[in-house]
Amino acid sequence: MARKQVTGIPAAGPRVGRGVVARRWTGLRRSRATLAFLLCLPLVLLVVGLIVYPFFYAIYLSMLNKAETAFVGLGNFAFLFERSTFWMVVRQSILFTLTAVFFKALIGFVCAHLIHNVPPRGQRLWRGLSLVPWVIPPALSTLGWWWLFDPTYSAVNWLLTSFGAAAVPWLSDVFWARFSVILVNIWYGAPFFLIMYLAALKSIPEELYDAAKVDGASAWQRLVHITLPMMRNIIAITMLFSTIVTFANFDIVRVLTQGGPRNTTHLFATYAFKLGIQSGDIPLGAAVSLFMFPILALFAMFILRDVRERTKRL
Amino acid sequence: MTEFGQTRRRFLATTAATGALAVAAPFVHTARAGGRVTLGLWDHWVPGANEVLREIALAWGEKNKVEVVIDFITSIGEKDLLTAAAEARAGVGHDIFVHRTWQVAVYENQLEPLDDLVAEIEKNEGAYNDIARYLARPNGTWRAIVAPTGSHSYPMVSRLDLWKEHAGIDLLELFPAGPRDQARIDAEWTYDTFLEGARKLHAAGFPFGNPIGQTSDSQDWLGSLFLSFGSQPMNADGEITIDSDGTRAALEFMKELTRYMPDDVYAWDDAANNRWIISGRGSAIQNPPSAWAVAKRDAPEVAAQLWHHDTPSGPAGRFRGSLPFFWGLWDFSTNKSAAKELLYHLASKEQVAKLLWASQGYDLPLQPDYYDHEVWLKESPPPGTLYNYPGRGSEQVVVTGFPAPPAVGARIYNEGLLAVLVARVTQGGESVEDAIAWAAEELEGYQRG
Structure with a gap:
């Protein structure tokens, strides 16, 4: 009587021993792992070529002198610590990032709730429309904003003055210039938060809200005790991601103000x-661009650890 | 004796002689150089100018059996600077590349010495001016030739009708398209006269406008203005000289002048002053003839009143800003002999004359021998408007940052030191002394090696 085949592995014939089966199985696993590796290889090469290598190269550059002929260790960073203009850039970057990320998260959160409560047929349209700022290349959309804020021929000012209001110095006054670049960053980045929060909202079981309603919980209590705790991980991850990306923002300021006024x-x-490309001091430029790396790396480490522990608890 | 059978003294003597030979060696023409030469050149904004340059280069290539490839790279968004930086870092790219103003100093160590070629050009086609020498010959070695396209300067571009009507100054009479009364100009066209005129024109609703921002136009006019008051951020010996009476005088002047300028000049870019004068709202700007050329097309009634003329003089003289373009040969070029031949061909009088016509007089070679070219006599309206563009009187053509050592001058210019300094005082309300202290600190930082 033939042996009953109970696994997906062909039954060993009289001349095929257990060792051969094990070898074949190992070979199959190996070939699957090899295939997986080969499929991932293009992405790995891209990441290594476009992220890992430039990152380490930037670290290397930041430790050279201006002529790139001598190793100066952390000398470029020490040099930056003594420059008042650099500290102004640090303060501005922090102000820009914290303000923009806060409002992007807030607007994304509110809009996600609004869209979540729209009947399903209408949601698709609103979801699509809300993503428009995010899918337009920022350099292009910022050019549109520049036309709105043009120092002399601002379209917004034209409207304001048409209604008798005073023109606003959008790009020439320090306060308004900072306001403008932050506003455009919020406009561009809020849809990312919106779509992530909307997805998170949809994953919260309705039963939790139903039970809370039965227990007499108010809308505020449902938000604080159900929605926010259930969304905590996605909020942490989006804030982390956005903080890193906003700190690295380039195109909005480059197109709108070029760093000005003053x-x-x-x-x-x-x-x-400005330092690296325009003035030819690549090592100092690299040092500026890497300045936030240790701080952001620590920030990311703590947030991701928190997310991981919370996920384990859940 | 060394293992090569040569004494140290003999070795030094030999290398010194070889070095001297290299420096003094004349440019040797290599007919039918062969191969391929690639050029990354500035994308000219004047329609048709690129095509003339391409035709000249391709015709030369055909004659000499050299494949010539030209990429015209825009300076919008600093794409030319980015490409130069990428090529310099990669050690591969075009053979010949365009470098604006200070960028020759930035890439000095990666550009082929061109002493022999420049000597030949200066001998046959006319000597370069001092600014070309200052910018393209860092540390005594020519690293680029002056590009026959792109270079320009920043004269006043004023509305004849408005200045006559509201300020009582007949600019046509003061700066005619022909022989001039320089003594009268020196006596009458000063920054004091200009300030008074700007005040009257502001009151009449036609202010003077020029950017005080981040882009190159801001640096180009402010640098010459500061020099006119005797202010240099740094002298030729590398000493920080921004803390001077000249700087204080220039800043006090700017405090007055900005009262009569539009409030938004701190956000103006290089095109904003052009739009300002073309719109008819402005009475004067400082600019090359690009504003006038666009006005010819878009606002002919404005163009017919625009006159290019000298900048005002200050206590230390009369200076005009400039933005020269250079063509350098990368040291990694694979066809240096053909590239040098082509550079020499493009720098010849015959070809430069064609290029001047193609640019409608916008390009201003840094060779005074060309300044009698017909293009600046014939362009109109109004007839002769470009006559004074090449500089006919006592103006000294400079670049902002001059006379600092080029490595520092590049940063003074590229980081907009003077524009920020002025804005800190006139817009930010900072005291003159505090602003000067800030500038001195910046300059100290620019010196890092």
Whole structure:
């Protein structure tokens, strides 16, 4: 009587021993792992070529002198610590990032709730429309904003003055220039938060809300005790991601103000461009662009650890 | 004796002689150089100018059996600077590349010495001016030739009708398209006269407008203005000289002048002053003839009143800003002999004359021998408007940052030191002394090696 085949592995014939089966199985696993590796290889190469290598190269560059002929260790960073203009750039970058990320998260959160409560047929349209700012290349959309804020022929000012209001110096006054670059960053980045929060909202079981309603919980209590705790991980991850990306922002400031007036809208990336590319001091530019790395790395480590522990608890 | 059978003294003598030979060696023409030469050149904004340059280069290539490839790269968004930086870092790219103003100093160590070629050009086609020498010959070695396209300067571009009507100054009479009364100009066309005129024109609703921002136009006019008051951020010996009476005088002047300028000049870019004068709202700007050329097309009634003329003089003289373009040969070029031949061909009088016509007089070679070219006599309206564009009187053509050592001058210019300095005082309300202290600190930082 033939042996009953109970696994997906062909039954060993009289001349095929257990060792051969094990070898075949190992070979199959190996070949699957090899295939997986080969499929991932293009992406790995891209990441290594476009992220890992430039990152380490930037670290290497930041430790050279201006002529790139001598190793100066952390000398470029020490040099930056003594420059008042650099500290102004640090303060501006922090102001820009914290303000923009806060409002992007807030607007994304509110809009996600609004869209979540729209009947399903209408949701698709609103979801699509809300993503428009995010899918347009920022350099292009910022050009549109520049036309709205043009120092002399601002379309917004034309409207304001048509209604008898005073024109606003959008790009020439320090406060308004900072306001403008932050506003455009919020406009561009809020849809990312919206779509992430909308997805998170949809994953919260309705039963939790139903039970809370039965228990007499108010809308505020449902938000604080159900929605926010259930969304905590996605909020942490989106805030982390957005903080890193916003700190590295370049195109909005470059197109709108070029760092002016009086260098008061420069961010790390635009200031690094000015030093490295325009003035030919690549090592100092690299040092500027890497300045936030240790702080952001620590920030990311703590947030991701928190997310991981919370996920384990859940 | 060394293992090569040569004494140290003999070795030094030999290398010194070889070095001297290299420096003094004349440019040797290599007919039918062969191969391929690639050029990354500035994308000219004047329609048709690129095509003339391409035709000249391709015709030369055909004659000499050299494949010539030209990429015209825009300076919008600093794409030319980015490409130069990428090529310099990669050690591969075009053979010949365009470098604006200070960028020759930035890439000095990666550009082929061109002493022999420049000597030949200066001998046969006319000597370069001092600014060309200052910018393209860092540390005594020519690293680029002056590009026959792109270079321009920043004269006053004023509305004849408005200045006559509201300020009582007949600019046509003061700066005619022909022989001039320089003594009268020196006596009458000063920054004091200009300030008074700007005040009257502001009151009449037609202010003077020029950017005080981040882009190159801001640096180009402010640098010459500061020099006119005797203010240099740094002298030729590398000493920080921004803390001077000249700087204080220039800043006090700017405090007055900005009262009569539009409030938004701190956000103006290089095109904003052009739009300002073309719109008919402005009475004067400082600019090359691009504003006038666009006005010819878009606002002919404005163009017919625009006159290019000298900048005002200050206590230390009369200076005009400039933005020269250079063509350098990368040291990694694979066809240096053909590239040098082509550079020499493009720098010849015959070809430069064609290029001047193609640019409608916008390009201003840094060779005074060309300044009698017909293009600046014939362009109109109004007839002769470009006559004074090449500089006919006592103006000294400079670049902002001059006379600092080029490495520092590049940063003074590229980081907009003077524009920020002025804005800190006139817009930010900072005291003159505090602003000067800030500038001195910046300059100290620019010196890092």
